[in-house]
Amino acid sequence: MHPAPSVILFTVLSGAGFGLLVALGLGLVLPSGWAALWLWGLGYGLAVAGLMASAFHLGRPERAWRAFTQWRSSWLSREAWGAVIALLALAPVALSDWLGLGWPRMIGWIGAGLAVATVFSTAMIYAQLRAVPRWNHWITPATFLAFMATGGAILSGQGAWAALLCLALAGLLVIGWRIGDTRFAAAGSTMGTATGLLRGRVSVFEAPHTGDNYLTREMIHVVGRRHARKLRMMAVVCAGVVPALLMVVLPGIWGPLLAAPVHLIGAAAQRWLFFAEAEHVVGLFYGRR
Template structure:
């Protein structure tokens, strides 16, 4: 399949945004708010800084919002009539594209909820009723909904490709896990880089240590998992399919079939869009670059940050640059190495 920049940009950038929102949601559902009770009143003291969303998570929420929105807008670039994109939402019963669009829009609901809670924490009792800010369960549920919506959206995006049986490289059980793993990895790389920025709030020393250790360790784990999934995926799609031209025209019972002349004298839309091929030797080189940049480099830099904490900020941003470059290359290969079954009709040899 011919790689399209708008789709590559959409899947990578929005995936990173949803990865960030996943982490922000989990942080609120499992860790924050760590509110303290006011001994005088016995109620939650919203003035205590530890009760508020850490500035790193605030930046992560904002970055996720920008990335998700930019990705969704870029997905309209390849449409002939972008103003009719809303019609895609009507086929949710059978279309993963419709489900993705609905899930993407629904994800903004809990994201907006967390934003309103954050605004309320800046001015307790004015923008948001204090009762809501003191309701720890509500904050945790909102975070859990954001995390769930992010996972569902990426899951739907991956299934848009995984459900296409005519494209053997996409109709693979590892496509969905790969998309989810890459979204989590890119989100974790972004969160680690944002955590390295100067903060405007105070954080206890114990929590500071957790941030500096937990995030690099998580990057290593996710990089290893993502690389393992991708290697297994490449191994599967490299196996011969056994399909030939006879399968494409329904004459497989006759054995090998060869056409005496090409169906077209020049390139047409199908051969242009679905017949894109990349030389095997170039594919192997690009795969190696993808592994080194997207997975090995971030893991090595994260290990370096654990061993030498003073280099944490430098390692985090360099890992983000390398990791995102590798993921962009991986997504380009995801399209470039895929061939539609219709191409069997135009050639005497299969995949």
């Protein structure tokens, strides 16, 4: 599928932002004063910036509010509600940390759970799509949640725990690609099933239309195998290996300060591949698979 920059920014930034908010809400780090203002502001800033970036992918952004009306059946709607409620629920905890009010952190645990549910809902928007076999697997929500946990651990300065999560994420990425590369063939979709011509070998004689349309622009994207290998290596090294080393070797604030941007670069590379390598079955109808 076409890797839209707005959706890549949305999933990368909001995942890291909600991960930091989860760490703060659970009390894994207990900042106060200006340090609390900085950390909570960073978490809110990344989460909100990602959510705002997603609006640029909409054909009619002014109708974005309608996403809130379909929560019974739409993971997109559940994501929208989860994001708003999580950000509101965590606000009192952020205020308490900043001003030293000493309010109970139980609301922070609830907000952290809602933040996790929000990222899970984001992942399920893609994992539910049977028309994209590479996404239609448990590895999709697992990867989104792993990026959230790893980004949050790095940004909150969890040191050795962040390093372990980085290495676990790198391993999960490799497993995800191994599984994803076989999903389209395992789904059993062919040009015959796409066209309804189930007898004999089906091939494309001529394109169904002379120009591009929405399906060919958005649902069909081909990435070179050599290019994909380089980006996969970049994602593993930048999202996992290098941040793990930085979090262990560098003391104090320097580990998170240098590991976070490297991790986000790796996350962006993985997320670009997430969309670019997603083989939609509609490509069979056009002879593109």
